[in-house]
Amino acid sequence: MENKTQHFRNKFTLTPKVVVGIIGIILAIAILTTSMFVVDQTEQAVVLRFGRFQRTVGPGLQWKLPLGIEKNLNVPTQVVQTMTFGYQTSYPSSRSLTVSSRADEEARMLTGDLNIIDVEWIVQYQISDLAAWLFNVNEREKTIRDISQSVINLLVGDLPILSVMTSERTNIEIRAQQNMQAIFDSYHMGLKIVTVKLQNIVPPVGDVQDAFEDVNKAIQDMNRFINEGKEGYNRQIPGAQGEANKLIQEAEGYAAERVNQATGDVARFVAVHDAYKENKEITGLRLYIETMEDVMRTDKAAGTTTLIDKNLENFLPISTIGASAASQGGL
Numbered sequence: 001m002e003n004k005t006q007h008f009r010n011k012f013t014l015t016p017k018v019v020v021g022i023i024g025i026i027l028a029i030a031i032l033t034t035s036m037f038v039v040d041q042t043e044q045a046v047v048l049r050f051g052r053f054q055r056t057v058g059p060g061l062q063w064k065l066p067l068g069i070e071k072n073l074n075v076p077t078q079v080v081q082t083m084t085f086g087y088q089t090s091y092p093s094s095r096s097l098t099v100s101s102r103a104d105e106e107a108r109m110l111t112g113d114l115n116i117i118d119v120e121w122i123v124q125y126q127i128s129d130l131a132a133w134l135f136n137v138n139e140r141e142k143t144i145r146d147i148s149q150s151v152i153n154l155l156v157g158d159l160p161i162l163s164v165m166t167s168e169r170t171n172i173e174i175r176a177q178q179n180m181q182a183i184f185d186s187y188h189m190g191l192k193i194v195t196v197k198l199q200n201i202v203p204p205v206g207d208v209q210d211a212f213e214d215v216n217k218a219i220q221d222m223n224r225f226i227n228e229g230k231e232g233y234n235r236q237i238p239g240a241q242g243e244a245n246k247l248i249q250e251a252e253g254y255a256a257e258r259v260n261q262a263t264g265d266v267a268r269f270v271a272v273h274d275a276y277k278e279n280k281e282i283t284g285l286r287l288y289i290e291t292m293e294d295v296m297r298t299d300k301a302a303g304t305t306t307l308i309d310k311n312l313e314n315f316l317p318i319s320t321i322g323a324s325a326a327s328q329g330g331l
Contacts, residue, residue: 031066031067032066034066035063036062036063039062039074041059043077043078044057045072045130046130046134047062047071048073051071057072075133077128078126080125080126081127082122082123083122083125083148085106085107085120085145085149085152086107086118086119086120087103106145106149107119108204109152109157111157111164112156112157112158112159113161115160115161116203116204117156117164117201117203118202119156120199121152122195122197122199123144123148123196124194124195124196125192125194126194127190128192129190130190136190137189143187144184148196151183152172155172155175156172159172161212169201173197177195
C-alpha cells in the first residue's frame with residue numbers, strides 16, 4: 001500500500017514545466033474571458049484603454065484588449081428613459097420624507113398672475129451620442145432635473161393660472177421640449193428629448209384649492225348656460241326662418257298669380273276692344289248675349305231668376321215655368 005502511494009506521488013510531482021503549463025492555461029483563460037464582451041440589442045458600449053476613450057461599438061459579441069487594458073461601458077441607448085417631476089412613482093422607505101419634500105418643491109410654482117400652482121410633469125429622453133453622454137457632463141441626472149425645472153418654471157411664470165391649466169398646456173409642452181433640447185445641445189450632453197408631458201396641474205391643497213374649485217365651478221356653470229342658450233337659439237331660429245320663407249314663397253306665388261290674372265284680363269279686354277272697333281254692332285250684340293247668359297246662369301243657380309216685361313204690370317213667372325216644364329218633362 002505504501003509503495004502504491006509513493007508511486008502516485010512520484011508520478012504527479014510538480015515540476016517547473018507543469019507549473020509553467022498551469023500558469024499558461026490560467027493566463028489563456030484569463031485572456032480569453034477578459035477580451036470579449038456582449039452588447040445587448042438595446043445598448044451601445046464605449047471601450048476605454050487605460051481610462052481613455054477609444055471607440056464606440058454596437059450590439060453583438062465584441063472584443064477588447066484583455067487583462068484590464070481595455071474596459072467596456074454598456075449604456076442602453078435604444079431605450080426611452082423617463083424622469084418624473086413633482087411626484088414619485090415609488091418611495092424608498094429610507095428616503096420617503098426626503099423624496100416627498102423634493103417632489104413638493106419641484107411641483108410648486110408661481111404663475112404670471114401671482115397665483116401658486118402645483119405642476120407635475122415627465123421628461124422622456126434618449127441617448128443620442130454615447131461618448132458625449134458619458135464624458136462631457138458630470139451628474140447627468142441632476143443636470144437634466146435642474147434644467148427641466150428651470151424651463152417649466154419660466155414658462156409657467158409667464159402665464160396666468162387658468163391658461164396654464166387649460167388652453168396653454170400643449171403650448172407649454174412644445175416650448176419646454178424645444179428650450180430643454182437647446183440647452184442640452186449647448187452643453188453637448190448627447191441626449192435627445194423625446195417628449196415633455198404635463199400631468200396634474202392643480203392649486204395647492206387648502207383654501208387656495210377650495211377657492212379655485214369654486215371659481216372653476218362657476219365657469220363651468222357659465223359655459224353650461226351659454227351652451228343651453230345656444231341650443232335654444234339653434235332650435236328656435238331655424239323654425240322661424242322656415243316659417244318666414246314659407247310665408248314669403250306664398251306671398252310671391254299669390255303676387256305672381258294676381259299679376260298673371262291681371263295680364264290675362266288686360267289682354268282679353270284689348271282683344272275685345274279691337275274686335276269692337278272692327279264691328280261695333282255684332283261685337284256689342286255678342287257681348288250683350290254673353291253678359292245675359294252669365295246673369296241668367298248666376299240667378300238660376302241661386303233660384304231667383306225673374307223677368308219683367310216693361311209693357312206688362314206683372315212679373316213673368318220664369319222660375320215657375322221652369323219648374324212646371326221640368327215636372328212635365330219628368331212625367
